[in-house]
Amino acid sequence: MTTSSRPAAALGITRIARTALVDDIAVSRGVVWVAAGGLVVGVDPVTRRSRAVPGIETSEPPVVRLAAGPGTVWAATTTGRRLLRIDPRSARVATALSVPAEALAAAAHGVWTVCCSAGERHGQLTRIDQASNRVAAAVRLPGRPAAVGVGPSGVWVRGAANLLWRVDPASNRVVATVRLPPSSPDPDEPGGGDVAVTSSGVWVSDPAAATVWRIDPRRNQPTDDRWEADGRDLAVAADGVVWATSDTRLLGLGGPEVRGPRRNLHELETSAISCVAAAPDG
Secondary structure, three states, X not given: OOOOOOOHHHOOOOOOOOOOOEEEEEEEOOEEEEEEXXXXXXXXXXXXXXXXXXXXXXXXXXXXXXXXXXXXXXXXXXXXXXXEEEEOOXXXXXXXXXXXXXXXXXXXXXXXXXXXXXOOOOOEEEEEEOOOOEEEEEEEOXXXXXXXXXXXXXXXXXXXXXXXXXXXXXXXXXXXXXXXXXXOOOOOOEOOXXXXXXXXXXXXXXXXXXXXXXXXXXXXXXXXXXXXXXXXXXXXXXXXXXXXXXXXXXXXXXXXXXXXXXXXXXXXXXXXXXXXOOOOOO
């Protein structure tokens, strides 16, 4: 992890664990949770001790997506039809839900998932209430989703045909559609990438175009702010910086005043970065 409390010039990389190919990571209660090789493993970055969540590798399809909410960790399985809630204290599956979840984002009021059945042209956005572990809302999307992000301006879903949908969590309705510059060779396929939401905008990545855009939520339109980064994964840090993957580098974009790019780390010269998560300490 990188320690954000140091000056930018002194930022460094600390290796805390060796794992199989990492699919996703999340941080909850100071523990780094890793989805790798069909397992979910919690790693303490201080002691570097790890513990695997039991039963997942035998009773569930491999976990490929993670999201950390207040005091909990959510995991989505390969099939996109199982959502697991993991208790970070006991490192055990507390609840297994039959909810479509190919991508997910956690917030204080619950977790949002997106999914699209094979052959379907329309997807679904689902919100799970964290208090009851029940479906609190289901929103039909105008197209096929690829990623979801939650923040002050609402819920944002990255879709096919380079579209971005804004959903009002109060009414559970799609209230705006933003069109991004075309890049995907197949307009009916989700372009991949990720979505990150901050107080200063909505950040959307397009790996095919190696570009990250900033969307102005006041106008529901792309701004002139764009950066060269594959953005296969995005993470919002406590200081408002959006960290984007860029092959072997991490690129820090913007901040509260949207100044970016403001930090560019080159330490991982031989290993492409597959995913990134942010926590108060790094």
